[in-house]
Amino acid sequence: MQEIQCTEVWGGAGACDVSVMLAGVRGECWSRPFRGVKQGGDIHFLSVCGMSILSKVVLADVSGHGAETAEVSEIIHNALVETIGAHDNSTMLHQVNDSFLERRRGAFKFTTMVTAILDSRDRSLVYAYAGHPAILRGEAATGHFAPVRSHENGRGGIPLGVLPGTEYSQHLVQLEAGDVLVFYTDAFSEAPDGEGGMLGAAGLAAILEEPRTMAPADLKAHVLARVGENLEDDASLILLKVL
Secondary structure, three states: OEEOOOOOEEEEEOOEEEEEEEOOEEEEEEEEOHHHOOOOOOEEEEEEOOOOOEEEEEEEEEOOOHHHHHHHHHHHHHHHHHOOOOOOHHHHHHHHHHHHHHHOOOOOOOEEEEEEEEEOOOOEEEEEEEEOOOEEEEOOOOOOEEEEOOOOOOOOOOOEOOOOOOOOOOEEEEOOOOOEEEEEOHHHHOOEOOOOOEOHHHHHHHHHHOOOOOOHHHHHHHHHHHHHHHOOOOEEEEEEEEO
């Protein structure tokens, strides 16, 4: 179990498969760059405030995959480290977007991102999207998984790296003890559904409901067993259970 203290961060790009404990949540962080390359990959970033009250979770998906995304991944990760003290998702996304545009070199790349901050005192979650798939919430009371949406299509906001000065809105949801939050990149929602289409958020939610458990490690193993061989992109999955 990797315990994250104060300003420590578990993050970066590249492969990982670790159990994590933050303020008010514990769970699993799994990431695999496309075809096992060592450069590039999705950006995962988890941190806890100095008072061990607020936990921040960020997941970002750079367009493209592999070595071609390495530079962008490094820029985005550095910008996240610089804004580790920001406890407002809107401000953080705005700052990371502008920092990305200022530092980016080479070919155009955009990045989708989801960022969320959990207050362990009352289990409230504030979150924001920059063109990223919506968080899936599994309700402890029912075992049902559904997107935590900000817009009808579940992808609020403009991806990072498109327009300078972009403003992002954040939203709040009240969680309950035992709820599970699932952050993922679109390699999972775009995996084949076996009928000629893609899983989508609904298909992924249905897979999460199959084992009838809310244990993050078991859910992770089940999802990877069902779709792990069909992931055609950098892929990341973060599952956190609310304490």
